[in-house]
Amino acid sequence: MVRARFFFPIMKPKTLLLATLLFAIFAGAANAGTITIKSLLDEMTDRDERARFPDPAFTCAQFSSYDRASVAPDKPGWFANSDRSMFLRVERNNGRREFVMLDAKGPGAIVRFWMTFAGKDCGRGTMRIYIDGAGTPAVEGTAFDILSGSIIAGPPLAASVSEETPYERRGHNLYFPIPYAKHCKITYESGNLREDDPGAKKGDTERVYYNINYRSYPAGTPVESFSKSVAQRHAAAISSAQEKLASGAAGLAPAGNFTGLVADLAPGASHAVTLRGPAAVASIALRLRAQNQEQALRSTMLEITFDGEQTVRVPVGDFFGIGYKQLRTNTYNTTTDESGLMRAAWVMPFEKNCVVTLRNLGAQTVRVTDAAVATKPWKWDARSMHFGAGWRQYTKVLAGPHDKAVDLNYAELRGKGVYVGDNLAIFNTTYRWWGEGDEKVYVDGEKFPSHIGTGTEDYYGYAWCRPEVFTGHPFIAQPLGEGSFAPKLSVNTRYRGLDAIPFGKSLRFDMELWHWSPTRVNYAPAAFWYMLPGGRSLAPDNTADAREPVALDRGDIIPTDLRQDKDGALFIEGEDLLVEKTTSGKAAAQSIKRPMPWSGGAQLWWRDLKPEARATFAFYSDVSGRFDMTAFLTTANDYGTFVVRLNGKIVFKNLNLNTPELYTTTAQAGVELVKGKNTLDVELVAPSKHPGGKTHFGLDRLRFK
CATH class of the missing domain: 2.60.120.260 (Galactose-binding domain-like)
Structure with missing residues (x-):
């Protein structure tokens, strides 16, 4: 057999150095603009890039095991709840039965992959990821080992939550990006799946739940497809990203020009600071002190106006992802602790000016301490976007199962931008689970949502309505889960990194409220986005909602008197x-x-x-x-x-x-x-x-x- 060999002419040291530099320059030029594992990880950890409209542009959509009986809001089955083992098809491959979960044309990338399981030997089946039509999978192993093990990456890019939860009852999350130039297919093989009814509850049948977010780039976008050898070549970038993500917002050293926000806010009073651009808010930090701390976190509003457009109006506690309880959490965007110190690391650019206001809508005096806004230089350009955040509470809203479920709106946006996350504070009023409802995201006027999921806890990265706390993941958190099965409060967070959702004209985000018991709850979502100037939110005024007394026990919502x-x-x-x-x-x-x-x-x-x-x-x-x-x-x-x-x-x-x-x-x-x-x-x-x-x-x- 003749082996190919490469020969390099003998060169003088200076000539060799020049050739090496030229090779590096031309190789870099060839890779400029190419979507790679490194470019995606750099994007994931670059807070500045989040505030610019994507280039190259892409769409983000989702494959999931949602119940296929859900076909339209005006048709029976819209709130169907058998969101398990719904596959695209079954393929025969070398004597194997492979259940297809995702089949997507390139160029594109898998950017978030969540699963959980139930039944005999659940999660022990074989998952395969095929890239660009190859007959041999680029990744092969058990679902657990791929999503939250070490086959592709370690934590936090591959992690299960909560660590306090039994392993089989956790949500398993892969945030490691898997780019592909031409095509991607993901399959799952398990002898416990029934081909006639893979989601059946009978016997030992395995039940498979999945949500896979993926990007699609315009035709012709250069992509370096995933392979093990390519991943090894990007080992340094992977290690760097892991380190940045693991430290979260707490690892971001305070920097920039600081403007104080300290104030004593009497009932109805406000305190504002004006910042001059072009610049960007790099972080906001503060601490509240009040006799009724819970009410202060809810009734003290953070309002921000960029270049004359008010785009942020959220209660302080909800802005920082803790609802109205002083909790500890540390994501890539927010960090808080039990002492009351709260800090957000969202980058918020503006061209001319920015006004940051704290407004006390409550009936008590609130002290704002340790409060400052940090700004940094920003070159405003056509891709620069304003940060936006909205909140509302569905107070004492009716909740129930099956046909008593309802779609509640998180966000209704008009303009061009990117949806980057949300959180939810819900006070449950019964001893049963409240979150069977699925997310439904409509982009640019879609009739059927391009994102439809399998349950609220699945959307937020955990599983099986578990109450255990998890607070150290960069993109998901449950700093409080007491309300899973009791009349108490739960707080869930999901920030979007590479799975952020761009939109050109509009975006509507709805979440089903699907409760196993007919009851009333307080349901309060906050949503976060970026939009180009001129974009607007259609959310109603939330002043009355923020003034509502917070629920501390069941009797605050459900009348227990005759x-x-x-x-x-x-x-x-x-x-x-x-x-x-x-x-x-x-x-x-x-x-x-x-x-x-x-x-x-x-x-x-x-x-x-x-x-x-x-x-x-x-x-x-x-x-x-x-x-x-x-x-x-x-x-x-x-x-x-x-x-x-x-x-x-x-x-x-x-x-x-x-x-x-x-x-x-x-x-x-x-x-x-x-x-x-x-x-x-x-x-x-x-x-x-x-x-x-x-x-x-x-x-x-x-x-x-």
């Missing part, structure tokens, strides 16, 4: 009762698809009871006295027999709710209401005889006359 019906009787819905304590089982609101004569379409469901289980529920009354109480209850073959007490006195001694079929019934008794808090104690005295061994209790409503 109300009056049209006949003058007092009542409370079962699902609105306070759950004081239970010795076993779980108590939460329940709704079902089939028609039931439940008031409000829901009941309080106390389920999976052990023998002698006890629960205490509570409500409040403005009056006291003797009343006739009617309890509206549910019966079924897996319901038990109970003793019920009101304020310590037995009202139903042997309340038998066991019937062959699911039905409703009523029970009546004379009772004494007290002014203030009333307690309803329920004790299981005889379990059901259901073959499955389950015993439940259901209360639709209490009525007092």
Whole structure:
């Protein structure tokens, strides 16, 4: 066999040096403008570049396992929730069954890849990434090893969250860019997937959930396709990017010209500073002090006007990604700690002037300390964009499952720009998960969203509604997750690096609110973007929302006091009762698809009871006295027999709710209401005889006359 050889003529040292320099110059010129792993990582870590409209231009879209029953907002199935194992097709390759997740023409790049799994040996199947039509994959391994292991990169470019969560219940995130010149295909092979119904829940079938964000560049854009050898050649750039990303905003040394923002803000007062351009805000730092710290974080507004256009109006806590709790977090764009110091590293250019205002919309005095805006030089050009941020709260909004789900708007933008992230502060009011809803992003008037996902927690990078905190990832965070399964607050963040979404005319971002229990919640998203001058947000005025008292417990949202019906009787819905304590089982609101004569379409469901289980529920009354109480209850073959007490006195001694079929019934008794808090104690005295061994209790409503 003849081996190819390369011969170089012998040169004098000076001639050799000149030749080397010329080679480097021409090689650099050949690669100028080429999309490479290095160029993408440089873009990812360059805060300045984020503030310029992309060049070369690109579009960003998403492949995902969303339920294919979702076809249009006005068609049945728009809120379908079987967002698992929905593949493009199944291919046979050398005797293998490969389920295709992504099939995209180049030039382009994979820029964010999230997955989670359920079922037997989940995540242990083989993933393959094929580049430019090659029959041999450029990447091959288990999904876990590729997305959050070390096959392609280490953390934070490949990471799972939260580290406090069992590994199989985490979200697995790959942010390492995978460029391709001609084509990319990603497949998953698992013997646990059923070809006829890969997402079936039966038996040991594996369930696969995925979201893949990818860029598409204009035809002819030069791209250096990914390969292991190419990645090795860019090892220094990869290491540098990893280091920058791991340090987050906390690793950015304060620099620039500083303008103080310190002030004492009386109720209704504001404090503003004016900056002269051309320049760019490099960072904003501050600390708030108030008697009611939570309310101060929500009712103190940050407003910024660039070149005469106000584009930022967000409560301080939401701007820094912590809602209205003083939390610790450190992403690439914001960093905060429990002492109250908050800092944002967004770069915000302006051509002529910038006005930064802090406005106190609350009823208490707020002290602003350790506050300053840092600016740096900026050469304004045709690609320079203004930073924008908007916020609103859907206060006490109705939430529910299936057809009770709703699309809530995060952002409605007109102009040319790039969508770069959002966060969400939600106060849950039940002991069930609130976030089955999927993101839906419409770019430039799309009828069907180019981004549609598989669940709110999936969008924010974690999985399975887990409450564990994670705060050290550059682009995603959950600094508080107490509200996952309890009436408390949760805060989620997703900032977009390479998966930022450019738009030429418009962008609309909606998120489904899909809650497993029919209830009301406070749902407050903040959105972040850049737009060329003249762009505008169509968001409504948020002054009233920011003045709303923040929810600190369930009673701040759900009325737990007796109300009056049209006949003058007092009542409370079962699902609105306070759950004081239970010795076993779980108590939460329940709704079902089939028609039931439940008031409000829901009941309080106390389920999976052990023998002698006890629960205490509570409500409040403005009056006291003797009343006739009617309890509206549910019966079924897996319901038990109970003793019920009101304020310590037995009202139903042997309340038998066991019937062959699911039905409703009523029970009546004379009772004494007290002014203030009333307690309803329920004790299981005889379990059901259901073959499955389950015993439940259901209360639709209490009525007092």
